[in-house]
Amino acid sequence: MNKxxxxxxxxxxVLLPLLSALMYVGYDLYIxxxxxxxxxxxxxxxxxxxxxxxxxxxYGCTTGDKITSTLSGxxxxxxxxxxxxxxxxxxxxxxxxxxxxxxxxWNRLINLTPFMFIYGLMGYFxxxxxxxxxxxxxxxxxxxxxxxxGID
Amino acid sequence: xxKMKKEVIIGTxxxxxxxxxxxxxxxxxxxxxxxxxxxxxxxxVEVEHTTIYKYEQGYLEIKEIYTGIDLEKKLxxxxxxxxxxxxxxxxxxxxxxxxxxEEKIFVTEEEIVVTREDDPPVWWxxxxxxxxxxxxxxxxxxxxxxxxxxxxxxxxxxxxxxxxEEDDWTDNVWEEDRWVYDPGYGYWMLDxxxxxSTYGWSGRYHARLxxxxxxxxxSNAHHDDPFPHHADEYEPAESLVxxxxxxxxxxxxxxxxxxxxxxxxxxxxxxxYNNGWATRTVYN
Numbered sequence: 527m528n529k530x531x532x533x534x535x536x537x538x539x540v541l542l543p544l545l546s547a548l549m550y551v552g553y554d555l556y557i558x559x560x561x562x563x564x565x566x567x568x569x570x571x572x573x574x575x576x577x578x579x580x581x582x583x584x585y586g587c588t589t590g591d592k593i594t595s596t597l598s599g600x601x602x603x604x605x606x607x608x609x610x611x612x613x614x615x616x617x618x619x620x621x622x623x624x625x626x627x628x629x630x631x632w633n634r635l636i637n638l639t640p641f642m643f644i645y646g647l648m649g650y651f652x653x654x655x656x657x658x659x660x661x662x663x664x665x666x667x668x669x670x671x672x673x674x675x676g677i678d
Numbered sequence: 679x680x681k682m683k684k685e686v687i688i689g690t691x692x693x694x695x696x697x698x699x700x701x702x703x704x705x706x707x708x709x710x711x712x713x714x715x716x717x718x719x720x721x722x723v724e725v726e727h728t729t730i731y732k733y734e735q736g737y738l739e740i741k742e743i744y745t746g747i748d749l750e751k752k753l754x755x756x757x758x759x760x761x762x763x764x765x766x767x768x769x770x771x772x773x774x775x776x777x778x779x780e781e782k783i784f785v786t787e788e789e790i791v792v793t794r795e796d797d798p799p800v801w802w803x804x805x806x807x808x809x810x811x812x813x814x815x816x817x818x819x820x821x822x823x824x825x826x827x828x829x830x831x832x833x834x835x836x837x838x839x840x841x842x843e844e845d846d847w848t849d850n851v852w853e854e855d856r857w858v859y860d861p862g863y864g865y866w867m868l869d870x871x872x873x874x875s876t877y878g879w880s881g882r883y884h885a886r887l888x889x890x891x892x893x894x895x896x897s898n899a900h901h902d903d904p905f906p907h908h909a910d911e912y913e914p915a916e917s918l919v920x921x922x923x924x925x926x927x928x929x930x931x932x933x934x935x936x937x938x939x940x941x942x943x944x945x946x947x948x949x950x951y952n953n954g955w956a957t958r959t960v961y962n
């Protein structure tokens with residue numbers, strides 16, 4: 527693997543969740559309260575989860591790099607979780623960081639597994655570069671967004 | 679000297695008369711504040727709730743329309759409509775039973791309490807704490823979950839810290855905003871959530887907290903079912919959160935279970951029941 531490809535792979539896995547976390551935390555802290563409503567919250571969720579999904583699918587389709595696109599899907603939400611927690615801790619004076627037992631708890635792992643699985647599959651199918659697999663990847667991405675839209 | 683004394687007496691009588699007149703005028707011209715019961719009656723509308731799912735040109739449109747004569751009478755509008763449009767692949771749409779150009783309509787009769795930003799519920803005329811949380815849809819505030827926990831002699835940061843000492847509980851929660859009106863601040867306040875799961879894939883306990891201007895902290899605690907996430911329990915969630923403040927050896931808090939009547943007995947569409955009594959916890 528050449529150096530440029532290596533950097534791109536690491537960026538996909540490590541920096542993509544940061545992009546989502548910045549958008550997610552930015553909305554929470556900097557969108558004026560007066561503008562907030564259910565509809566805007568839905569738009570936020572579509573952007574926060576849709577942008578990385580599109581980028582993973584695009585990366586998988588153009589490079590065919592199965593490992594990176596699958597891993598960037600698998601680790602998107604767990605790393606996003608860590609980044610958003612750190613950003614809230616740094617920027618929101620009211621925020622209280624979860625204790626160590628939260629990060630290591632079974633409950634957390636069980637809750638993250640479906641997201642890791644679906645986003646991982648999305649990355650994998652995108653990298654197979656066939657029409658049918660692309661349709662599956664896009665469907666999985668949309669399924670994820672629909673699931674997140676339901677969180678109340 | 680005598681004349682001066684007389685002028686002082688007349689002057690005093692004049693000032694007293696003026697003050698009495700001012701008091702009398704303001705007393706008779708002041709509008710008595712309406713009770714929360716009267717306010718609720720005025721804002722309760724019987725509506726026909728129509729939900730339309732339509733799939734067209736790659737988009738799933740979810741339209742929710744509330745219509746009814748009450749809406750026109752009480753809010754001066756024909757209907758309340760919310761539209762959400764999501765890009766969806768045809769295959770996914772078919773999986774949820776919708777083909778291109780097809781629509782599914784669901785109609786239910788409902789009673790909702792709805793208001794606007796400048797016409798908040800006047801709970802403080804009767805109760806010490808707010809009774810309900812509200813969600814925003816467009817410009818309307820629609821009554822949602824009941825308040826079932828209150829804290830006194832403390833603040834939101836302390837309450838949150840105590841809850842977050844529990845395993846699994848986190849301050850980083852995906853949720854939809856809810857609002858409570860505070861007469862002291864004079865505006866609607868956004869909630870601060872905690873839950874035992876950020877996303878709640880397999881269901882979760884979830885508490886929304888508000889710091890009121892008079893020092894009280896209030897909360898709605900509920901349990902969400904797994905996706906699609908609806909509150910399916912109020913009382914067990916209230917007991918669970920209250921138990922965090924009532925642990926053996928912890929003398930910082932005194933918990934009074936189901937102790938404060940907030941008159942918000944309620945069962946939601948998914949079977950979650952609230953008995954109308956809030957658990958009140960005091961920091962010693």
